[in-house]
Amino acid sequence: MAKARIALRLRQVDGQVLQTVKTAGQGGGGLSQREEWEWPVAGPQLDLASIAKLPPFQGELRHVLDALAPQLSTDFTRRSWQLKTGGQGQESQIELVLDEGEIISGGYRTPIREAELELKGGEPEALWELALTLAEQVPLRPSDSSKASRGNALSAQHWPLPEAHSPAEWLHRATLALDAYHDSQQASFLSAARQALSTLAEHPELDDTARSYAQALSGGLDKDGQPNTVYGKAALALAHRLAYQTALR
Template sequence: MKRLTPMEVELKLALAPSGPAALIQHPHLASHTARKQSLTNTYFDTPQGDLAKARIALRLRQVDDQVLQTVKTAGQGGGGLSQREEWEWQIAGPELDLASIAKLPPFQGELSGVLDALAPQLSTDFTRRSWQLKEGAKEQESHIELVLDEGEIISGGYRTPIREAELELKDGEPEALWALALTLAEQVPLRPSDSSKASRGNALSTQQWLLPEAHSPAEWLHRATLALDAYHDSQQASFLGNAQQALATLADHPALDGTARGYAQVLPSALDKHGQPNTAYGKAALALAHRLTYQTALR
């Protein structure tokens, strides 16, 4: 049966090498049992990359004896937080259900003509641990699924590690995502990530990582985050330089208020020489991203 999720709200966090162990051992999760699964995922696109250009991901996921087909649109947001449309349903076998895909809104326009050209383009294989958490006071309780993914992306003959956590809001208010992320950041070395597994795989295949122009504080934080994502997948030192430059510009941005500036000034020195965050980076980056998101919402 098809499950329609009009809007998926999640916070994505990239973890330092010591992050997964620290997350599993975090006291906030001590009373919760994790579910562990091995997930095999294949992403489809045309040879010309029509879905990637439209920022749409089409995926088949093997979970135990089930095959799930998922379509996701581009995430809107920054600082790790994104909102996007998602459609997911179980299908009978390992072949795409093109008839159902054709009925979805993203495929009603120009993309309606590319369905027959879809073919496997990249894969992501990883182990997932997931926790179902109830956060907040009883009268305002939110349901959050926390997942820890460890594995790799394989695309165009290249490979790159997956080491990330995702906090998905199942029910409640987005504020609960920020609160939980900040709790985890107290002991887990992490940073916000703005790159999906599909977008990472597409960039890996083409060996092209594009950084957006930036003007506002939120845009500079987004640029720094994408540059760090690109550095860890490409191992090109220029992207680490781009990230540091963006963070330095952000720290001196005239539009920041005093509190936000204090968070921003922590960031440049809270990355090690390999571009990995310590806990100070995670706490400051999340607090800053939350403040910038809140200020944007008020405008």
């Protein structure tokens, strides 16, 4: 399942246990689309019969269900807000959640401090607008690593970085390197992130607007790899522009 980038989770919320299956996100720069199924179960045991009916388990993965065993745990407090944006006829519903706690995996621990936006209804553009509004007020940075992928890497003490060629791939590499640095505290990952951002800023495929965003990223991290508000705004604006350009091709 890890190789297929599928995560299976049991989560207890206010006394109720929910079972969730998530596929890997498609995207980069902290923005992604993915398939997700969630339903209540009777207790802290897997509902294997229902899992087997889902599309990801119609092939070879159907045969691994009986061998499933816990790999990691997360303990965090979630606060959520249901938001509406836009006027009549163009209203969008967005869920904003704030998670604070820790991941525990393979005898290692790392903190969780995440804000996540999920489009419940309406136009995807509303997500960009709200994310930019938040980034203007709070120093944030996008992340491309789920809690499950962070826990698996933590247990293995292994954070592979992908090869990069296009601007979107260099942004993705930089984002993953920052994720790896903050979970591993290995200085080599912060260096890799800065190198990726530097390469991105000089990439010949960037137009002038995208290049200005990329150049802002290089100066938007402090010595500890923490972002300022310039970094968050530039990262989101650049990811938005790259996604738009990709959609036009």
